[in-house]
Amino acid sequence: MRNNRLAKWLISGPPLLYLLLFFAIPSAIMAFAAFRFPGDYGGLLPLMNVNPDTGKTELLINAGNYADFLTLENFTRFFQEPVFFELFLKSFWYAGLTTVICLALAYPLAWLIARSPKKHRDLLVLMVILPFWSNFLIRVYSWMIILGPQGYFAKSINAVLGVIGIGPVQLLFSHFAVILVLVYVHLPFMVLPLYANLEKHDMNLLDAAQDLGANAWQRFWRITWPLSLPGVWAGAALVFIPALGMFAVPDLVGGTDGIMIGNLIKQQFLDSRDWPFGSVLSIMLTLAVLMLAGLATLIGRGGKRNAL
Amino acid sequence: MALLEIRDVVKTFGDFTAVNHVSLSVEAGEFFTLLGPSGCGKTTLLRMLAGFEQPDSGQILLDGQNVAGVPPEKRPVHTVFQSYALFPHMTVAQNIAFPLKMAKVSQADIKARVDEVLDDVRLTQFATRFPHELSGGQRQRVAIARALVNRPRLLLLDEPLSALDAKLREDMQIELINLQKEVGITFVYVTHDQGEALALSHRIAVMNKGEVAQLDVPETIYSYPNSRFVADFIGQCNLLDATVVGIDDGKMKLEIEGVGIAEALPVPGAKVGDKGTLTLRPEKIRLGATLPAGDGHEVHFKGKVHDCLFLGDVTIYIVELDNGTLVETMLPNAASGRARFFDDNDQVELAWRFDAGHFVLA
Numbered sequence: 001m002r003n004n005r006l007a008k009w010l011i012s013g014p015p016l017l018y019l020l021l022f023f024a025i026p027s028a029i030m031a032f033a034a035f036r037f038p039g040d041y042g043g044l045l046p047l048m049n050v051n052p053d054t055g056k057t058e059l060l061i062n063a064g065n066y067a068d069f070l071t072l073e074n075f076t077r078f079f080q081e082p083v084f085f086e087l088f089l090k091s092f093w094y095a096g097l098t099t100v101i102c103l104a105l106a107y108p109l110a111w112l113i114a115r116s117p118k119k120h121r122d123l124l125v126l127m128v129i130l131p132f133w134s135n136f137l138i139r140v141y142s143w144m145i146i147l148g149p150q151g152y153f154a155k156s157i158n159a160v161l162g163v164i165g166i167g168p169v170q171l172l173f174s175h176f177a178v179i180l181v182l183v184y185v186h187l188p189f190m191v192l193p194l195y196a197n198l199e200k201h202d203m204n205l206l207d208a209a210q211d212l213g214a215n216a217w218q219r220f221w222r223i224t225w226p227l228s229l230p231g232v233w234a235g236a237a238l239v240f241i242p243a244l245g246m247f248a249v250p251d252l253v254g255g256t257d258g259i260m261i262g263n264l265i266k267q268q269f270l271d272s273r274d275w276p277f278g279s280v281l282s283i284m285l286t287l288a289v290l291m292l293a294g295l296a297t298l299i300g301r302g303g304k305r306n307a308l
Numbered sequence: 309m310a311l312l313e314i315r316d317v318v319k320t321f322g323d324f325t326a327v328n329h330v331s332l333s334v335e336a337g338e339f340f341t342l343l344g345p346s347g348c349g350k351t352t353l354l355r356m357l358a359g360f361e362q363p364d365s366g367q368i369l370l371d372g373q374n375v376a377g378v379p380p381e382k383r384p385v386h387t388v389f390q391s392y393a394l395f396p397h398m399t400v401a402q403n404i405a406f407p408l409k410m411a412k413v414s415q416a417d418i419k420a421r422v423d424e425v426l427d428d429v430r431l432t433q434f435a436t437r438f439p440h441e442l443s444g445g446q447r448q449r450v451a452i453a454r455a456l457v458n459r460p461r462l463l464l465l466d467e468p469l470s471a472l473d474a475k476l477r478e479d480m481q482i483e484l485i486n487l488q489k490e491v492g493i494t495f496v497y498v499t500h501d502q503g504e505a506l507a508l509s510h511r512i513a514v515m516n517k518g519e520v521a522q523l524d525v526p527e528t529i530y531s532y533p534n535s536r537f538v539a540d541f542i543g544q545c546n547l548l549d550a551t552v553v554g555i556d557d558g559k560m561k562l563e564i565e566g567v568g569i570a571e572a573l574p575v576p577g578a579k580v581g582d583k584g585t586l587t588l589r590p591e592k593i594r595l596g597a598t599l600p601a602g603d604g605h606e607v608h609f610k611g612k613v614h615d616c617l618f619l620g621d622v623t624i625y626i627v628e629l630d631n632g633t634l635v636e637t638m639l640p641n642a643a644s645g646r647a648r649f650f651d652d653n654d655q656v657e658l659a660w661r662f663d664a665g666h667f668v669l670a
């Protein structure tokens with residue numbers, strides 16, 4: 001009995017410690033920071049100081065007087081200025097659109113791989129994750145070259161558009177570029193869970209459905225699709241959440257117009273050095289994602305045991 | 309006109325012939341069984357009836373209509389799959405409603421018919437359960453209910469009971485017979501279990517290597533197998549190599565090498581000099597320490613007990629004849645308190661009526 005418990009702690013100890021040190025504690029620090037004042041030269045307003053004359057550490061605030069070092073001002077700012085809410089909405093829209101496009105592209109691909117002869121499947125999966133073998137930034141930079149006005153891709157598109165009398169369009173530094181690259185970067189994260197799910201499907205179920213009168217579309221919609229929903233949800237989460245917080249892609253290919261909430265958070269921490277407000281933005285983002293996940297779970301549960 | 313007619317159907321996979329010139333017909337309301345060892349082409353034939361495979365040649369007629377080219381979803385034929393193939397994301401009621409939905413039956417009718425068939429298979433209180441919350445036997449009943457609910461012209465069952473344990477299988481056999489009587493739907497039933505086939509079927513087609521070896525009612529298949537293969541495959545059977553040495557007076561004389569002469573009913577086509585097999589069921593042989601001659605058991609041999617197997621209701625005695633041939637016999641244990649009449653190496657006598665054995669040429 002005791003050995004068993006000891007073994008459990010030994011096994012789960014290191015990862016727990018890791019999560020505590022690098023996730024739980026930093027999250028708590030960030031949550032605390034959201035209620036503090038920004039420092040005069042960035043960061044947080046210090047709570048204590050070393051007196052240069054005496055060399056002693058002194059508390060700069062009156063610990064009993066919370067108003068001296070805690071404030072709701074950062075949250076008020078977030079809710080009072082609509083620009084932040086709009087940026088949230090836009091980021092959710094980008095991430096949502098990316099997720100939907102990834103799903104639409106990945107589903108047929110995953111389905112085809114799952115249906116291909118067993119001996120080819122590993123190779124096909126390998127090809128899906130092949131892009132990971134090159135650096136993420138290099139892949140995004142490649143898109144900058146492809147989409148840039150001097151690239152053959154942009155040139156040929158504009159040539160075609162010119163023929164039908166539409167002026168040259170700018171591909172790089174646009175909403176289009178952000179969505180395109182977000183989709184490109186996240187596609188494998190949608191393909192893999194979908195493939196893992198579809199590959200396990202029992203082909204007998206499709207035979208049974210067909211035998212009982214279901215045509216090709218009904219077999220997909222009534223059998224394959226509902227059974228693949230766990231894969232769809234997993235893929236959607238793996239695409240939506242990173243896409244929502246992404247700052248590198250909008251930074252590089254989005255231009256001034258294409259920024260997302262991740263860019264704003266990065267800006268607060270690195271450029272404006274307003275840590276409290278950056279923390280507020282991060283917390284609001286996390287809360288929004290959690291609420292969305294909760295909602296999805298509720299909907300998923302509600303639909304399960306409906307009538308005939 | 310027969311409900312189902314299979315005419316000279318051939319199906320090959322590469323250079324392997326899975327179904328070889330099979331012709332048979334099934335009448336409406338019949339419980340028809342395809343029986344044969346593993347790999348003899350039963351499932352392949354069934355899949356052609358369901359429409360999942362196309363015959364290379366020959367025709368399949370349903371109600372006189374050639375069904376070539378009609379896809380599975382358009383055939384009035386439903387299948388109970390060996391693996392059940394229940395939809396795991398649907399409740400029992402949803403599973404059973406599936407074929408009705410596909411057939412665009414109205415919501416109210418669906419409800420009524422699902423309730424009715426749930427009652428037929430005694431699963432009413434399980435309607436809202438999911439398949440993984442059911443026992444094997446319950447799943448089996450859902451699969452049957454789902455295949456029956458839309459009243460197909462033909463119900464195909466591919467070894468539906470093979471995944472169940474022996475006791476449950478027996479219960480389900482009785483349920484199946486009753487269900488088939490009740491709904492009056494024609495069953496084509498596949499099994500490799502000869503006992504199941506004999507118990508359930510109106511008629512049986514015994515298959516071997518893609519061909520129909522014998523097609524008849526169970527009693528005939530059992531008592532008058534037409535080949536050594538059928539005799540051996542169906543139940544326990546003694547197979548004695550024999551040569552025809554005389555035919556007269558409605559009897560046939562057979563020489564069993566090294567043992568003696570046995571008599572049997574003449575078989576059409578057998579002539580003096582033909583070699584073949586005398587097939588003899590263990591329960592048709594009398595066994596005793598000494599048996600009086602002329603009590604109607606015309607065939608008489610001596611031997612010694614080689615092995616005894618106590619099975620509870622009967623005891624099997626394996627008797628060694630003079631030429632070393634082993635013959636299986638049995639004595640019921642019902643009447644006496646004793647379970648063993650003989651021991652190994654006891655000298656015994658065997659006798660059987662001349663028409664108990666059945667000679668086959670092949």
Ligand SMILES: Nc1ncnc2c1ncn2[C@@H]1O[C@H](COP(=O)(O)OP(=O)(O)OP(=O)(O)O)[C@@H](O)[C@H]1O
Nearest residue numbers: 321324326344345346347348349350351352353500
């Ligand atoms: N799609 C296929 N491709 C190649 N060979 C096949 C295919 N389907 C069946 N066969 C072969 O055809 C033969 C008959 O198969 P079938 O499944 O009809 O046998 P069965 O009588 O149902 O046997 P069992 O009792 O084991 O289910 C087997 O030897 C099998 O290997």
Ligand SMILES: [Mg+2]
Nearest residue numbers: 350351352466
């Ligand atoms: Mg089979």
